[in-house]
Amino acid sequence: MTVFDARSDAASAPPASPPVIMLADVMKSYAMGSEVVHAVRHVDLRVDRGEFVAIVGASGSGKSTLMSITGCLDFPTSGHYSLEGVNIRDLDDRALSRIRNTRIGFVFQGFNLIPRMSALQNVELPLVYGGIPHRERRQRAVAALTLVGLANRLDHWPNELSGGQQQRVAVARAIGTNPALILADEPTGALDTTSSLELMALFHELHAHGRTIVMITHEHDIxxxxSRVVELRDGSIISDRRQEPTSVGA
Ligand SMILES: Nc1ncnc2c1ncn2[C@@H]1O[C@H](COP(=O)(O)OP(=O)(O)OP(=O)(O)O)[C@@H](O)[C@H]1O
Ligand SMILES: [Mg+2]
Structure with a gap:
């Protein structure tokens, strides 16, 4: 693993950007009656800009718990988490929700679209929260939906779209704010094989354009x-390896 060394060639090198994710000795424990469940144990994880990381592991291994922490939806019981160099412990609720809204794009298994809003309105919503003016918001939402191949579905409601299309709306919503990180929990979990492969082709394209993606999946072919696979078992990382990604369409 590369270690950031600010001393090397410090005079001439451009300032390095901080890692997108830096988890240091992160623990997450839940008290269940007299028992304590350690959902995440001593996790150290650094993800740099432009990486596409899959987090794998059996059911109950701590994947979603780790995603909640990484997505600033929950705090570690102990340890440190910095997102883009910002220690999230230092943030108040307002700053945290701003980070969730603007720096992280979430993609969930169940799409989590607002049913009574069009595809366009769904994609615009985080931009509304982000205070982006109306005209720019619309432009960005249309551009994001075009990128995911849904330029001809802007005014469809979620229930008028296929599962694969709904997930692509969710991806458009996730990228519309130009986030530092796309965080996806089992994004193909509710999709058929064809739609899953289409979604992976889209992730491949986003990665090729420099996006940072962390994707939880229990499917090894996903x-x-x-380009990197981190495996959890009983809350701990048991392997972390880089790989040549499966080529899309292969
Ligand atoms: N809020 C909670 N309270 C108590 N225990 C919890 C809570 N959330 C998770 N756990 C426990 O922590 C462990 C990890 O759960 P987690 O949901 O992170 O697993 P997962 O890897 O996402 O599993 P799956 O593949 O089934 O989604 C499990 O043993 C679970 O029962
Ligand atoms: Mg889970």
Whole structure:
């Protein structure tokens, strides 16, 4: 693993950007009656800009718990988490929700679209929260939906779209704010094989354009599309390897 060394060639090198994700000795424990469940144990994880990381592991291994922490939806019980160099412990609720809204694009298994809003309105919503003016918001939402191949579905409601199309709306919503990180929890979990492969082709394209993606999956053939695979067991990282991603369309 590369270690950031600010001393090397410090005079001439451009300032390095901080890692997108830096988890240091992160623990997450839940008290269940007299028992304590350690959902995440001593996790150290650094993800740099432009990486496409799959997090794999059996059911109950701590993947979603780790995603909640990484997505600033929950705090570690102990340890440190910095997102783009900002220690999230230092943030108040307002700053945290701003980070969630503008720096992280979430993609969930169940799409999580607002049912009574069009595709366009769904994609615009985080931009509304982000205070982007109306005209720019619309332009960005249309551009994001065009990128995911849904320029001809702007005014469809979620229930008028296929599962694969709904997930692509969710991806458009996730990228519309130009986030530092796309965080996806089982994004193919509710999709058929064809739609899953289409989604991976889209992730491949986003990665090729420099996006940072962390994707949770329990499917090894989906993890194969990432360039790095981190495996959890009982809350701990048991392997972390880089790989040549499966080529899209292969
Ligand atoms: N809010 C909670 N309270 C108590 N225990 C919890 C809570 N959330 C998770 N756990 C426990 O922590 C462990 C990890 O759960 P987590 O949901 O992170 O697993 P996962 O890897 O996402 O599993 P799956 O593949 O089934 O989604 C499990 O043993 C779970 O029961
Ligand atoms: Mg889970």
């Amino acid at each position: 993890a194969a599309f990432a």
